[in-house]
Amino acid sequence: MTSLEAVSSYLPPTISVAELRDPLGLDDQQVRRFTRLYGLDRICQAPDQTEADMLLTAAGKLDELAGQEDRVRYVIRAKGLRTTAPYPVSPLQQVREALGLRNATVFSVADHGCATGLLAVDTAGTLLEADGDPDALALVLAGDKTFTPFSQWVADVSIMGEGMTAVLVGANGPRDRVLGYHARIVGREDGIIDLDPEGAREAKRIYQDVMSDVIHCALDDAGLTMADIHLVLPHNVNRVSWTVAAKELGIAPGRIFLENIAKTGHCFCADPFVNYQSARELGLLRPGAAYLMTSAGLGQSFAAMVLEH
CATH class of the missing domain: 3.40.47.10 (Thiolase/Chalcone synthase)
Structure with a gap:
């Protein structure tokens, strides 16, 4: 694993x-x-x-x-x-x-x-x-x-x-094992990822629904539900998107690690791992706890990964 x-x-x-x-x-x-x-x-x-x-x-x-x-x-x-x-x-x-x-x-x-x-x-x-x-x-x-x-x-x-x-x-370490992973791209047929006004409106319209569905697919792959997740380690896009996502996922905002948004900006695909290291240093991940990494990118790409610390 x-x-x-x-x-x-x-x-x-x-x-x-x-x-x-x-x-x-x-x-x-x-x-x-x-x-x-x-x-x-x-x-x-x-x-x-x-x-x-x-x-x-x-x-x-x-x-x-x-x-x-x-x-x-x-x-x-x-x-x-x-x-x-x-x-x-x-x-x-x-x-x-x-x-x-x-x-x-x-x-x-x-x-x-x-x-x-x-x-x-x-x-x-x-x-x-x-x-x-x-x-x-x-x-x-x-x-x-x-x-x-x-x-x-x-x-x-x-x-x-x-x-x-x-x-x-x-391939088979004793901790931080991957239990489930799911990814999806809801992109344009021409492959363009620039957010023109029309693309930005479409991205905003689908973002929360697709992100929630991808997360639940990863959870299904892991045989878990959102209630089993101890902490969410997200991409640091902005605070508002995760405040809305917390409601969509039915979890308390405090279960989403947002402390680095103000400290780093959005560091592309490094964000979940930056947040993982910060969470470990703060003692927020206990042995055996399930946690969730998530990310989304231009071109309407979405991914979620469930792990066990």
Whole structure:
């Protein structure tokens, strides 16, 4: 059964939403909406660091990786964006070489937007199971650089941060075992993910219903109900969407971990793992408790994963 062997994060220094007013071309109303209504305050940014630098910093915090490099069979880059570095730069190959992962096959997964991190964990588990070696590991690297204007914010939705995470995945670990996973894309036939006015209206219309259905499908896969879930570790899109989701799911808002929204911004597909690490440090996950990771991304991609700590 797929398991999370270890999770580490790198959260670079932050800048306030107010300081991003001019760089992003925000007006006063938008600044107020992001801060007072959506709960955003500080946004992770690392303008002087490359994507490879940031990924290496996150992976370097994985104490469980030290001395186990030869066990890593796969390095999987979870990309919320299709392009995260200018050609021919390959941050993923740079990370593989710097970490000394000689036996690892490297590749990226994308096109699930900010839900790609959970897809990468599921992919890692599938490959490790097929590999048949109980000692084999996979390293999932999640998070993106906001190196284009398009990637820096989603109008009237969220502002993107540059936090990165490294997740060591095993085939049959003793804790943080994956009990259920479900993903869905409700995209356009032409594959365009830009939120034009019509697309934004459609995204808003379906968002809560599809997210709720995907979560319940993952719960069904795990043989559990929402009442069995101790904590929800979401993507940090904004506070309002999760206040509404709590009502839709029939749970108390306090069961959804929202503390990082104000501290990091929306760090693409790294969010659930950033929240996992914070929840562990705060003692919010008890042994044997079931918890839920969720995420959604541009292109109307949705994913949910149920795990047992």
